[in-house]
Amino acid sequence: xxxxxxxxxxxARAVEAFGPRVASAAVLVLGLxxxxxxxxxxxxxxxxxxxxxxxxxxxxxxxxxxxxxxxGDERFLRLVxxxxxxxxxxxxxxxxxxxxxxxxxxxxxLEPYAPDFIGGYCRKATAAFALLFAAQxxxxxxxxxxxxxxxxxxxxxxxxxxxxxAFTALEFLLRKAWFRHYGGAxxxxxxxxxxxxxxxxxxxxxxxxxxxxxxxxxxxPP
Numbered sequence: 001x002x003x004x005x006x007x008x009x010x011x012a013r014a015v016e017a018f019g020p021r022v023a024s025a026a027v028l029v030l031g032l033x034x035x036x037x038x039x040x041x042x043x044x045x046x047x048x049x050x051x052x053x054x055x056x057x058x059x060x061x062x063x064x065x066x067x068x069x070x071x072g073d074e075r076f077l078r079l080v081x082x083x084x085x086x087x088x089x090x091x092x093x094x095x096x097x098x099x100x101x102x103x104x105x106x107x108x109x110l111e112p113y114a115p116d117f118i119g120g121y122c123r124k125a126t127a128a129f130a131l132l133f134a135a136q137x138x139x140x141x142x143x144x145x146x147x148x149x150x151x152x153x154x155x156x157x158x159x160x161x162x163x164x165x166a167f168t169a170l171e172f173l174l175r176k177a178w179f180r181h182y183g184g185a186x187x188x189x190x191x192x193x194x195x196x197x198x199x200x201x202x203x204x205x206x207x208x209x210x211x212x213x214x215x216x217x218x219x220x221p222p
Contacts, residue, residue, distance in 0.1 A: 007081050008160075012153035015074055024068035024077050031062045057090050078144035081156050085137035092130040101126035113217075115209050121178055125171055132167050136160060181206045 014023035035058060061083035068076035095102035104122035107114045136159060143155050177195055180203030182188035197203030210222050 006157075007084075008078075008153040008156035011077055011080070012150065015077065019072075020074040020077060021069055021072050024065040027077065027080065028062060028065040028069060031065065035059055035062070057087050057094075060087060075144060078152060078156070079141060081160060082137045082140035082144060085133045085140060085160070089130045089133035089137060092126050092133065096123060096126060103129075113213050115206075115213075117205065117209075118179070121175070125175070128171070129167070132163060136163060178202060179206045181210065 011023060011027065014026065017023075018026075038058065061080055064076045064079050064083055068074065092102055095105065100119070101123045103126045104114075104119055107118060107122060139159050140156055143152060143159065147155055173191075176182070176188075176191050180192075180195055180197035180200060182192040182197070195203075197207045207222070214221060
């Protein structure tokens, strides 16, 4: 996502300064290095569970700077953000196989004691994010061909980060309203006052789970 957000503005400046072939060659070298590092990190994982998973999908955007180097056509380079969004969509959808999801995996990474009942919500949220990425990929592809250079860079950046920030904020509020699990941050305290966990069955279930788990771990009640 960081690459997709920053890429259009950086690429436009690089093309203006060095030309499409040199700029595309630099993108290709950086992309190959990034892919090699991610593959090395996956092979180093003890379980090897993610080794090779989605590697071919992550390599697809590298075809675009390769074509730009060969042809000198800047439009191939402009399609890189769209390809990244399409890859994100594919990875999110692929994670739904087997009953889990990429968001549930992320939740368990951040909180190993997260309950199983978050699974259904995480799958729905993962599918929703995949749809967002698909819509962004389509819009970015259209802009890449239909918008002049300077305008393309700014428009593409806005298409990446504005919808993503808005959707992430919306998902955060929906998740809080759904589970009603709150931390100690100021916004959590405000949401707890507005949406008490005791007022819904899901909120009471979350609160009960937290109390039981903290008791099992010898921690004070929330």
